[in-house]
Amino acid sequence: MVDTSISKAAPAQVRIDLGERSYSIVIGTGLLNDAATWQGLPRAAQAVIVTNDRVAPLYGERVVRALSGYYPTVHTVVLPDGEQHKTWQSLNRIFDALLQQGCDRKTMLFALGGGVVGDMTGFAAACYMRGVPFVQVPTTLLAQVDSSVGGKTAINHPLGKNMIGAFYQPLKVVCDLDVLKSLPGRELSAGLAEVIKYGPIHDLAFLDWLEKHMEELRRCEPTALAYAVQRSCEIKAEVVGQDERESGLRAILNFGHTFGHAIEAGLGYGEWLHGEAVGCGMVMAATLSHRMGILSDSGVERLRALIQRAGLPVVGPRLAEDNPSRYLELMRVDKKAEAGEIRFVLVDDAGQAHVRSAPDALVAEVINACCD
Ligand code: NAD
Numbered sequence: 001m002v003d004t005s006i007s008k009a010a011p012a013q014v015r016i017d018l019g020e021r022s023y024s025i026v027i028g029t030g031l032l033n034d035a036a037t038w039q040g041l042p043r044a045a046q047a048v049i050v051t052n053d054r055v056a057p058l059y060g061e062r063v064v065r066a067l068s069g070y071y072p073t074v075h076t077v078v079l080p081d082g083e084q085h086k087t088w089q090s091l092n093r094i095f096d097a098l099l100q101q102g103c104d105r106k107t108m109l110f111a112l113g114g115g116v117v118g119d120m121t122g123f124a125a126a127c128y129m130r131g132v133p134f135v136q137v138p139t140t141l142l143a144q145v146d147s148s149v150g151g152k153t154a155i156n157h158p159l160g161k162n163m164i165g166a167f168y169q170p171l172k173v174v175c176d177l178d179v180l181k182s183l184p185g186r187e188l189s190a191g192l193a194e195v196i197k198y199g200p201i202h203d204l205a206f207l208d209w210l211e212k213h214m215e216e217l218r219r220c221e222p223t224a225l226a227y228a229v230q231r232s233c234e235i236k237a238e239v240v241g242q243d244e245r246e247s248g249l250r251a252i253l254n255f256g257h258t259f260g261h262a263i264e265a266g267l268g269y270g271e272w273l274h275g276e277a278v279g280c281g282m283v284m285a286a287t288l289s290h291r292m293g294i295l296s297d298s299g300v301e302r303l304r305a306l307i308q309r310a311g312l313p314v315v316g317p318r319l320a321e322d323n324p325s326r327y328l329e330l331m332r333v334d335k336k337a338e339a340g341e342i343r344f345v346l347v348d349d350a351g352q353a354h355v356r357s358a359p360d361a362l363v364a365e366v367i368n369a370c371c372d
């Protein structure tokens, strides 16, 4: 039974259980301004907020003010906005700032932004002086339901997305739903792709709920949004709690990502949003699941319809004259690939995910069927 009783006043807490690296994801409204949000974090001489030039003018000052009550010095590092800046150069700007400000190994980092800022700040925290503590303050829906949770941190390489990184858990994740009000509709839709993925891989009741509440989510209706963020985080916490470093189960969270990463790399990072590529990638992965005989035609259509209602593309882009070969070439760089064999996350009608390889010829058929 789906419980939608989250109170607007009381933040919800989802615990991610990882032994001594366990932490809470706090979900609610007014959290950035609430002193209780920041209480209990380790004290340090310096706190550094890492953000970007789009989010800084919206929320930077608010977080500086809140943290100034706890840390004697609060610095802000403002990176250029965009997936195309998820690079060594941006990472180095964080290290430059930390060193120039004389930050020690107790310095607390705060990632204020979407998944790009979160992934880069987490990686910087993992590396600086061999590891400093950090807190995720995700400001996109995508980051609140996925990237801020679970400790995957990375930058892109021209030859592959998120190829250079580390597993490094934050001390806390603060999901203030109020910040989503300034998110453009296209970005909200991109976040909905990562919300939708939790249904077919783990929880068909959640898929039913999403079908009923999609329009409310697109209108940013607070109760619906709160439930979607909470349920997504619960599912992610459950999966990551069992397989932190993706030796098996965690790979199911990559449903749609094998095709999606090929779309992102093939078009050039930033052309399609990550969530758009994942949304379309889920249609392609569902189609492959059907051709592999584990998902019914109606299962594919159900997912395609929901992804379309979320405002996401459902037809893949043409990446080259020989489109299937280009997709296959790009997908061989995927982190799930083993000995050059691509491994796909497939789903079945019972709401279970399976990580499997598939014959190239079949994958090529799917690419031809699903692309422009
Ligand atoms: P993003 O970080 O680029 O943010 C999207 C856009 O929204 C940016 O322009 C950003 O500046 C802007 N923005 C952020 N918050 C805003 C707000 N409240 N109001 C207005 N604008 C705002 O993209 P994203 O979709 O958040 O994250 C995508 C990234 O996350 C990708 O690099 C992807 O690889 C990564 N990711 C990582 C994981 C993980 O487990 N670590 C999981 C999924 C995705």
Ligand code: GLY
Residues within 6 Å of the ligand: 146, 147, 149, 150, 152, 250, 253, 254
């Ligand atoms: N976004 C996939 C994962 O965290 O494993």
